[in-house]
Amino acid sequence: MPVRKFRSVEAMPPPPPRAPLDPQNLKIACDLSALAVGLRPRRFPPGLHRYRTVEEASRRRERWEALGE
Amino acid sequence: MRVLAAFARHGVEYVLVGSMAMAAQGLVRATRDMDVFVSPDEGNIERLKAALREVFHDPAIDEITSADLAGDYPALQYVPPQHDYWIDILARLGEAFRYSDLESEVVEVDGVPVRVATPRMLYLMKKDTVRPQDRLDAETLRQRFALEEEK
Numbered sequence: 001m002p003v004r005k006f007r008s009v010e011a012m013p014p015p016p017p018r019a020p021l022d023p024q025n026l027k028i029a030c031d032l033s034a035l036a037v038g039l040r041p042r043r044f045p046p047g048l049h050r051y052r053t054v055e056e057a058s059r060r061r062e063r064w065e066a067l068g069e
Numbered sequence: 070m071r072v073l074a075a076f077a078r079h080g081v082e083y084v085l086v087g088s089m090a091m092a093a094q095g096l097v098r099a100t101r102d103m104d105v106f107v108s109p110d111e112g113n114i115e116r117l118k119a120a121l122r123e124v125f126h127d128p129a130i131d132e133i134t135s136a137d138l139a140g141d142y143p144a145l146q147y148v149p150p151q152h153d154y155w156i157d158i159l160a161r162l163g164e165a166f167r168y169s170d171l172e173s174e175v176v177e178v179d180g181v182p183v184r185v186a187t188p189r190m191l192y193l194m195k196k197d198t199v200r201p202q203d204r205l206d207a208e209t210l211r212q213r214f215a216l217e218e219e220k
Contacts, residue, residue, distance in 0.1 A: 017213055018095040021176040026183065029092030029100070030070055033154070036099035043152040047129040050142040054162050057144040058200050061102070 072103065072156065074181045075120035082108040083117070084173045085185045086194060087157065093176055093185040096209060101154045106186075108168045109138035109160040117158070125149045133158065166194060188214040 006012045018025050044064050051057040076083055085093065087104030107117055114135040121130045127150050138145065138160035145158040161167045172187040186194070188210050196207035211218060 015097075018097060020095045020188070020214075021093060021174065021185075022095065023176060023178045025093050025095055025097055026070065026073075026089065026176070026178050029089060029097045032097065032099040033101065037101065037153045041153060042101070044148045044155055046127075046148045046150050046152050048132040049146040049148070050137055051144040051146070052141055054144050054159065055199055057146055057157065058198070060146070062200075065101075 070178065070181065071124050072121070073178075073183050075123045076105075076117070077181050077183075078123070079116045079120040081116045081120050082113045082168070083184060084168070084171045085183060086159070086171075086191065090185045090191055091206060091210070093183065094188050094191065094210075094214075096206075096213065102157055103154070104157040104159065106159045106162075106166075106168050106171055107138070109135055109143075111135040114138065121147070121156075162194060189216055192216050 018028075042064075049057075049060065051060070073085070084090075084106045085104070086106050087102065088098060088100035089103050092098065092100075107113060114133060118130050118133055121127075121133075129147070133145060133147070138158070143160040143162075146155050147158060148155040172190045173184045174187055175182050175184050177183070192207050192210040192214075195203040195210070198204065210216065
């Protein structure tokens with residue numbers, strides 16, 4: 001494959017999609033997620049959190065992702 | 070995968086949605102959560118708790134109740150003791166989606182049947198949410214699976 005150059009990461013095309021329902025897909029996602037956790041460990045408040053709406057849960061999730069609280 | 074294998078062993082009625090379902094449908098990316106839609110009936114929630122207890126030794130699992138999921142708290146986030154990811158447990162999404170409404174299909178991974186939402190279902194669930202990533206996902210799904218744009 002030839003070398004391709006980009007001016008920014010944003011300009012790089014995403015990886016090609018994989019075949020739907022290929023059994024490897026979930027395993028790759030799990031491995032990739034484990035790698036991401038290893039590269040940038042974050043800690044979230046353990047336990048059970050209850051929300052009246054999914055939007056409320058999303059806001060909390062965004063705070064966790066932004067702050068790693 | 071340990072959680073999904075435990076769900077299968079305990080006969081939990083669930084559908085995988087969110088980023089992990091996108092991955093199963095071929096749109097793979099890293100994520101720190103797993104989203105599952107569950108049937109909120111009492112028997113199923115007891116099976117769900119038994120499955121989670123098999124993977125995590127955590128008294129917080131006892132706090133998951135059918136009454137919450139079927140009532141005022143249809144969205145639960147469970148963060149296991151190791152703190153580095155979480156599981157979203159959903160029983161309904163606004164007034165539009167309940168467990169019984171979901172279209173799903175099964176993929177078998179290393180002998181474990183995993184029930185995942187169809188691309189159309191994922192598109193419908195993501196297209197009107199407030200989260201920018203969800204709207205991007207919806208558009209990606211629509212293009213990848215040649216789905217009709219729905220209002």
